[in-house]
Amino acid sequence: MTHIAVPKTYKLFIGGAFPRSESGRVYEVTTPRGVFLANAAQASRKDARDAVVAARAAVGGWAGATAYNRGQVLYRVAEVLEGRRTQFEDEIVRQEGVSVSAARAQVDEAIDRWVWYAGWADKFAQVAGNANPVAGPYFNLSVPEPTGVVAIVAPQDSSLLGLVSAVAPALVPGNAVVVVASERHPLSAITLAEVFATSDLPKGVVNVLTGSPAEIAPWLASHADVNALDLVGASGLEWIDLEIAAAETLKRVLPPEEGPDAAAPALARIQALTETKTVWHTKAML
Amino acid sequence: MTFLDYAPAPESTALLNLQPEYGLFIAGEFSPAGGESFTTISPATEKPIARIAHADAGDVDRAVAAARKAYDKTWSRLSGRDRGKYLFRIARLVQERARELAVAESLDNGKPIKESRDVDIPLVAAWFFYYAGWADKLDHAGLGANPRALGVAAQVIPWNFPLLMLAWKIAPALAAGNTVVLKPAETTPLTALLFAEIVQQADLPAGVVNIVTGAGETGRALVNHPDVNKVAFTGSTAVGREIARSTAGSGKKVTLELGGKAANIVFDDAPIDQAIEGIVNGIFFNQGHVCCAGSRLLVQESIHDDVVARLKVRLETLRVGDPLDKNTDVGAINSAEQLARIRELSDIGEAEGAERWSPACSLPDQGFWFAPTIFTNVSTSHRIAREEIFGPVLSVLSFRTPAEAVAKANNTPYGLSAGIWSDKGSRILAVADKLRAGVIWANTFNRFDPASPFGGYKESGYGREGGRHGLAAYLRGAK
Numbered sequence: 001m002t003h004i005a006v007p008k009t010y011k012l013f014i015g016g017a018f019p020r021s022e023s024g025r026v027y028e029v030t031t032p033r034g035v036f037l038a039n040a041a042q043a044s045r046k047d048a049r050d051a052v053v054a055a056r057a058a059v060g061g062w063a064g065a066t067a068y069n070r071g072q073v074l075y076r077v078a079e080v081l082e083g084r085r086t087q088f089e090d091e092i093v094r095q096e097g098v099s100v101s102a103a104r105a106q107v108d109e110a111i112d113r114w115v116w117y118a119g120w121a122d123k124f125a126q127v128a129g130n131a132n133p134v135a136g137p138y139f140n141l142s143v144p145e146p147t148g149v150v151a152i153v154a155p156q157d158s159s160l161l162g163l164v165s166a167v168a169p170a171l172v173p174g175n176a177v178v179v180v181a182s183e184r185h186p187l188s189a190i191t192l193a194e195v196f197a198t199s200d201l202p203k204g205v206v207n208v209l210t211g212s213p214a215e216i217a218p219w220l221a222s223h224a225d226v227n228a229l230d231l232v233g234a235s236g237l238e239w240i241d242l243e244i245a246a247a248e249t250l251k252r253v254l255p256p257e258e259g260p261d262a263a264a265p266a267l268a269r270i271q272a273l274t275e276t277k278t279v280w281h282t283k284a285m286l
Numbered sequence: 287m288t289f290l291d292y293a294p295a296p297e298s299t300a301l302l303n304l305q306p307e308y309g310l311f312i313a314g315e316f317s318p319a320g321g322e323s324f325t326t327i328s329p330a331t332e333k334p335i336a337r338i339a340h341a342d343a344g345d346v347d348r349a350v351a352a353a354r355k356a357y358d359k360t361w362s363r364l365s366g367r368d369r370g371k372y373l374f375r376i377a378r379l380v381q382e383r384a385r386e387l388a389v390a391e392s393l394d395n396g397k398p399i400k401e402s403r404d405v406d407i408p409l410v411a412a413w414f415f416y417y418a419g420w421a422d423k424l425d426h427a428g429l430g431a432n433p434r435a436l437g438v439a440a441q442v443i444p445w446n447f448p449l450l451m452l453a454w455k456i457a458p459a460l461a462a463g464n465t466v467v468l469k470p471a472e473t474t475p476l477t478a479l480l481f482a483e484i485v486q487q488a489d490l491p492a493g494v495v496n497i498v499t500g501a502g503e504t505g506r507a508l509v510n511h512p513d514v515n516k517v518a519f520t521g522s523t524a525v526g527r528e529i530a531r532s533t534a535g536s537g538k539k540v541t542l543e544l545g546g547k548a549a550n551i552v553f554d555d556a557p558i559d560q561a562i563e564g565i566v567n568g569i570f571f572n573q574g575h576v577c578c579a580g581s582r583l584l585v586q587e588s589i590h591d592d593v594v595a596r597l598k599v600r601l602e603t604l605r606v607g608d609p610l611d612k613n614t615d616v617g618a619i620n621s622a623e624q625l626a627r628i629r630e631l632s633d634i635g636e637a638e639g640a641e642r643w644s645p646a647c648s649l650p651d652q653g654f655w656f657a658p659t660i661f662t663n664v665s666t667s668h669r670i671a672r673e674e675i676f677g678p679v680l681s682v683l684s685f686r687t688p689a690e691a692v693a694k695a696n697n698t699p700y701g702l703s704a705g706i707w708s709d710k711g712s713r714i715l716a717v718a719d720k721l722r723a724g725v726i727w728a729n730t731f732n733r734f735d736p737a738s739p740f741g742g743y744k745e746s747g748y749g750r751e752g753g754r755h756g757l758a759a760y761l762r763g764a765k
Binding site for chain 1: 531535537714727729737744748750
């Protein structure tokens with residue numbers, strides 16, 4: 001007897017749970033040839049706001065964890081990702097219509113990139129920070145700190161690698177993330193959320209929304225409790241309007257990137273989502 | 287006569303050699319402007335100082351073209367070593383003319399001469415010295431190999447530290463290899479124009495530094511000019527927001543240093559005498575016209591009454607008056623407009639139920655003056671606890687636990703600076719970790735140094751000025 005497969009319901013990932021969209025909406029995800037794959041949740045404004053609330057609640061704990069601990073948890077994500085690689089490969093083949101070897105290469109790079117970023121967690125502050133030789137009896141140190149809640153429009157033409165490339169650098173310094181996944185290829189995003197959910201990443205540190213970036217991104221861009229907006233995958237949107245909306249609360253905005261080097265791994269991506277804090281302390285006159 | 291009464295000791299203005307009228311400084315020369323010129327006055331006496339040119343859009347265009355030409359033909363082809371030598375020259379010229387610049391600054395701005403003489407101008411020279419040395423060491427700034435200049439920088443600065451803000455903007459821009467067009471504030475253009483003379487004396491290639499005077503319209507034309515690669519602004523959050531909107535999608539690199547509502551937190555184990563001095567310095571330095579001013583005093587409840595009582599005693603000794611008098615502690619409010627805003631918010635403070643107190647002090651009849659003021663019984667919802675007053679007005683709140691202090695300190699859309707007063711190092715470090723602000727002063731306040739990055743979190747803006755980070759703001763590829 002053949003086994004009748006039990007297909008997965010792809011839902012959102014908010015605050016460590018997997019809710020359906022509060023709107024009740026779904027949209028069809030298909031292969032490039034139009035074959036039905038799954039119904040993905042179509043997130044609403046309310047879902048986006050719930051995700052921001054979850055991220056805000058999580059950011060203190062994640063930012064306050066030791067850098068070593070953040071590095072350990074992020075490395076754990078790579079381990080679990082590796083363990084589920086066949087599932088990712090399968091989903092990439094079906095969503096993108098690429099060969100198995102191309103899918104395998106994408107997963108390889110996603111894992112390696114994640115490991116690269118994980119290793120930065122307890123090092124980037126040493127590269128980005130400074131001891132400042134001020135002209136006076138003061139101890140003076142500049143250190144990078146996470147910007148806070150980061151909203152990301154993930155690269156739209158990539159299932160897994162684009163998402164990983166945008167989310168990982170935001171997590172390294174201790175930000176919490178609300179990411180809008182690729183609209184056409186959302187399945188890998190939700191499977192990656194399952195990886196997050198089983199990797200000791202505190203709930204709410206990453207929240208994944210699927211649906212229409214054109215619909216959701218404006219709410220995130222104008223949300224007063226979002227500190228930074230990474231528009232890396234927003235080149236197909238009215239992204240200048242998003243940047244203008246973000247100006248209302250002076251969010252840090254990262255511009256869209258296109259081409260094979262989009263969201264390439266870089267220390268600068270980590271630093272772009274940090275703030276420099278400079279602490280002065282008096283020294284006694286001995 | 288009490289022991290605090292001194293004979294007047296005004297700094298002489300004889301060493302000033304001001305022109306009755308100043309043009310725009312474009313391509314190394316002063317030239318007339320298209321707009322109707324205006325008068326800059328001394329806020330302490332309301333007496334005119336000089337007529338100042340008002341740059342219109344055409345003038346801004348000329349200035350940007352001059353900066354572009356200087357960038358393409360001269361400055362970008364010069365070695366870092368040579369750029370640095372020009373900056374060292376400027377630093378030396380500032381030192382040589384330090385007293386003159388200090389007097390001009392106090393005259394035009396209203397700040398006490400002891401501040402312009404001992405803080406503003408020495409820091410201006412220090413800023414040029416610091417960045418001069420970076421010009422030929424950009425490869426070692428940790429920004430990758432061979433970082434490159436952005437091009438033409440549009441710089442708009444405020445009236446509270448006129449020449450110092452000019453130095454914060456121009457020194458790193460030039461060291462990194464950019465050329466600049468700078469617009470000083472409408473009410474304080476004088477020292478920028480004296481600086482233009484210094485640029486001439488330093489024989490800086492024409493067009494590397496251009497100074498366009500004017501009002502808000504001039505600044506708007508400058509930051510929105512299509513041939514500008516970098517925008518650096520210090521000023522209000524409202525204008526910063528407007529700049530963020532108007533530059534969206536332009537590809538211009540933008541740094542914004544905006545408003546603040548800093549918490550100055552005093553724990554019960556603080557060295558009280560030093561803390562009192564720090565509180566006074568935090569809010570009454572420069573008449574409170576300081577974006578990082580410690581305008582919200584958070585005092586631990588057990589010492590609240592004692593601190594307020596001592597603060598009042600200390601305020602009785604502050605000398606308010608002639609900015610050019612060497613004994614003056616608090617000078618004039620910079621403009622009638624700013625004075626009106628301070629009065630309005632102070633009146634609102636009273637109306638909302640806070641208790642207002644000022645020391646007995648006689649204010650001059652002419653000019654713009656506001657007595658140092660303390661509000662007690664302030665709650666976190668009061669407008670004087672939330673809005674930037676930008677004047678000599680302190681709002682006092684209390685707290686019981688460190689966690690409450692942190693929560694109250696962070697309860698603001700701003701995040702520029704904060705102060706912590708405690709004798710317990712471990713507590714200072716823990717609280718400093720939790721404060722969402724770009725500059726934290728522990729057992730001190732309002733310290734500035736060219737080696738030390740300065741800038742805000744949240745709606746206090748983005749980017750850093752000072753240090754290696756300040757250099758990165760003017761280089762390509764570097765975040």
